[in-house]
Amino acid sequence: MKRASTFDVAWALLAVPQSLLVRPSTNWFLTQYIRKFRVMDVGGNLILHSHLPPLNSKAYKRFVTEHLLSKDAGPSHVQIGLTNACPQNCEYCYSKDKKGKVMDTGRIIDLMRNLKQMGVFWIGFTGGEPLLNKDIARITEEASTDCAVKLFTTGCTLTPQLARDLKNAGLYSVSVSLDHWNETEHDAVRRYPGAFKTALRALEIFKEVGGIHIGVSAVLSRHMIQRHQADEYLGFLMTLGIHEVWLSEAKPSIPDMWQHASVISEEERTELCTLQDRYNKEGRITVNYLGHFEGKEHFGCAAGHKMVYVDACGNVSPCVFLPMSFGNVNERSIREIYTAMKKRFPTESRCFINENSPLLHKHYHGQSPMSEQDTVALMEEVRFAPMARFFKLHYS
Numbered sequence: 001m002k003r004a005s006t007f008d009v010a011w012a013l014l015a016v017p018q019s020l021l022v023r024p025s026t027n028w029f030l031t032q033y034i035r036k037f038r039v040m041d042v043g044g045n046l047i048l049h050s051h052l053p054p055l056n057s058k059a060y061k062r063f064v065t066e067h068l069l070s071k072d073a074g075p076s077h078v079q080i081g082l083t084n085a086c087p088q089n090c091e092y093c094y095s096k097d098k099k100g101k102v103m104d105t106g107r108i109i110d111l112m113r114n115l116k117q118m119g120v121f122w123i124g125f126t127g128g129e130p131l132l133n134k135d136i137a138r139i140t141e142e143a144s145t146d147c148a149v150k151l152f153t154t155g156c157t158l159t160p161q162l163a164r165d166l167k168n169a170g171l172y173s174v175s176v177s178l179d180h181w182n183e184t185e186h187d188a189v190r191r192y193p194g195a196f197k198t199a200l201r202a203l204e205i206f207k208e209v210g211g212i213h214i215g216v217s218a219v220l221s222r223h224m225i226q227r228h229q230a231d232e233y234l235g236f237l238m239t240l241g242i243h244e245v246w247l248s249e250a251k252p253s254i255p256d257m258w259q260h261a262s263v264i265s266e267e268e269r270t271e272l273c274t275l276q277d278r279y280n281k282e283g284r285i286t287v288n289y290l291g292h293f294e295g296k297e298h299f300g301c302a303a304g305h306k307m308v309y310v311d312a313c314g315n316v317s318p319c320v321f322l323p324m325s326f327g328n329v330n331e332r333s334i335r336e337i338y339t340a341m342k343k344r345f346p347t348e349s350r351c352f353i354n355e356n357s358p359l360l361h362k363h364y365h366g367q368s369p370m371s372e373q374d375t376v377a378l379m380e381e382v383r384f385a386p387m388a389r390f391f392k393l394h395y396s
């Protein structure tokens with residue numbers, strides 16, 4: 001694990017002189033934020049954590065010039081489903097009920113070009129299992145010209161050759177899912193014997209290839225949070241020789257979780273933020289907890305304004321966890337759909353899905369994603385919280 005030197009980090013930041021035009025309060029906020037992490041040097045990429053592009057990348061420069069210097073910029077992050085197929089069958093999967101014709105490679109590439117023109121500088125590939133898209137290396141190559149590209153995978157079907165192809169295509173970061181430190185528990189949640197070994201093998205393959213920032217997507221169940229098991233989980237993950245833990249609590253994405261809304265409390269979220277800061281100060285591994293990056297103290301919820309999710313069939317949603325649809329890119333342009341969606345999503349400080357699972361329960365009629373009509377009916381009832389700190393500074 002190679003730590004970037006202070007000189008290299010300073011040099012990377014100074015290489016974007018437009019930063020000096022960003023308002024001082026925003027720059028101060030960002031400096032304080034960066035100081036909470038140890039920057040890693042992975043194959044020459046200087047990485048704070050994988051929500052953000054490498055500090056010395058073209059994508060980071062676009063973050064500064066197209067977003068920090070603008071108050072009406074479009075989306076910055078997009079997650080795209082590359083397939084609905086997946087050999088695993090996770091209990092909490094947000095994608096398993098989705099049906100329909102999936103986008104072909106030409107449509108995905110066209111979509112990414114349009115999103116880049118709108119401001120996107122970070123692209124995450126998800127699924128289903130995105131490695132099952134036979135064109136994933138070609139799609140990655142197209143995406144990575146001026147964006148940071150991250151892959152979310154179970155590890156199923158990864159081969160050393162495919163990992164090399166992805167690296168050569170420009171993949172900068174990968175997160176392999178591991179839901180538990182116990183093999184039996186992980187396989188049970190995934191309802192796939194061998195899932196644990198598959199994930200560990202995938203991590204080894206990526207390590208052997210080198211040059212890719214390697215993380216684990218770790219989802220804390222309600223049970224784990226109540227038993228304060230995050231430390232035990234992270235202790236295990238630290239033995240794997242990875243760069244980052246992409247940490248989240250289980251989000252209420254599926255109907256089974258709406259009836260007994262079991263979302264994280266503010267006290268529990270704060271505890272996990274404190275835990276993140278402690279681990280990152282120690283610097284042996286980067287902990288990147290969603291509730292920290294997207295908390296009220298930092299950037300808040302990005303759903304629908306900075307974040308866009310396009311599922312494998314082309315449905316556009318504010319966030320990968322939300323089974324809503326504002327339209328389909330096979331029928332209308334992404335720009336038109338995004339513009340309508342963004343009007344309904346002021347930037348706010350709380351996680352939209354954690355706050356609004358009762359409304360999902362009320363307006364969901366068995367179809368995933370929900371129809372545009374049900375989505376709009378739900379939005380009419382949403383009450384948003386004030387902005388998070390970053391956007392208060394940015395827009396003031």
Ligand code: SF4
Nearest residue numbers: 301303319351352353
């Ligand atoms: S709804 Fe929650 S998970 Fe989705 S972008 Fe907002 S904060 Fe993140």
